[in-house]
Amino acid sequence: MTGAPLDSDFDPQERALLAVDVAWVQWRSEFRQKLAAEGVLERPLRSVFEADMIFSIVAHRALKGRPITLKELATYFGMIATEATVSRHIDDMERDGLVDRRTDESDRRRMFLIPTRRLEGLGHEFQRARLRILREHGFIWSGEHGGA
Numbered sequence: 001m002t003g004a005p006l007d008s009d010f011d012p013q014e015r016a017l018l019a020v021d022v023a024w025v026q027w028r029s030e031f032r033q034k035l036a037a038e039g040v041l042e043r044p045l046r047s048v049f050e051a052d053m054i055f056s057i058v059a060h061r062a063l064k065g066r067p068i069t070l071k072e073l074a075t076y077f078g079m080i081a082t083e084a085t086v087s088r089h090i091d092d093m094e095r096d097g098l099v100d101r102r103t104d105e106s107d108r109r110r111m112f113l114i115p116t117r118r119l120e121g122l123g124h125e126f127q128r129a130r131l132r133i134l135r136e137h138g139f140i141w142s143g144e145h146g147g148a
Contacts, residue, residue, distance in 0.1 A: 016137045016138055016139070017137075019137050020133055020134060020137045020139070023133045023136070023137070024129075024130065024133055027129050027133065028048060028052070029048075031125070031126075031129070032048055040096075040122075041092075041096045042092075042095055042096055043092070047081075047089075050077070050080070050081055050085070050086070050089060051089055051093070052126075053076065053077070054073065054086065054089055054090070054093070055093075055098075055115075055119065055122075055123065055126070057073060057076055058073065058099060058113050058114075058115050058119075059115045059119065059120070059123055062114055062115050067102070067112035067113060067114055068112065068113055069104075069110050069111060069112060069113065070083070070086065070087055070090060070111065070113060071083065073086055073090075073113065074086045074087075090113060093119075096118075097116055097118045098115070098116055098118055098119040098122070099113050099114060099115055099116060099119060100113075100114045100116055101113060101114075102114050
C-alpha cells in the first residue's frame with residue numbers, strides 16, 4: 001500500500017512520538033552492529049530491548065543511590081522475561097564488563113548490580129543519541145520533572 005497517509009486521529013505530537021520510536025530503533029540497530037564490529041561485546045546481546053531496559057534500570061537505581069538486586073530487577077519484566085532470562089543477561093553484561101555484582105554489606109545474602117564505568121560510557125552515547133533524536137522531533141526538556 002502506497003500513496004496517501006493513513007487516516008488517523010493521532011495528533012502531531014503523537015505522530016512525532018512514533019517518529020522518535022522509529023528513529024531510536026534504527027539508531028539502536030546501527031549501534032548494536034557497531035558494537036559487534038568493534039568487538040566491544042564478547043557476543044551480541046540476547047535481546048537488545050531487554051538489555052536496554054536492564055541498562056536503564058540498573059543505572060537509574062545506582063544514580064539514585066539505591067542499587068538493585070537481580071530479584072528486584074526481574075520484577076520489572078513481569079511476563080516479558082523470566083528471572084532466569086534476566087539472570088542470563090546479567091551474566092553476559094558482567095562478562096563484558098558492563099555490570100558488577102557486589103555483596104550487600106548489611107545482608108550478605110543479597111547481591112547488588114552496579115554499573116561499571118564501561119557501561120557509563122555506553123550510557124553516555126545512548127543518552128546523547130536519544131536526546132538528539134528527541135530534539136530533532138521537537139521535544140524540549142524543561143527541567144521540571146526529573147533527573148536521577
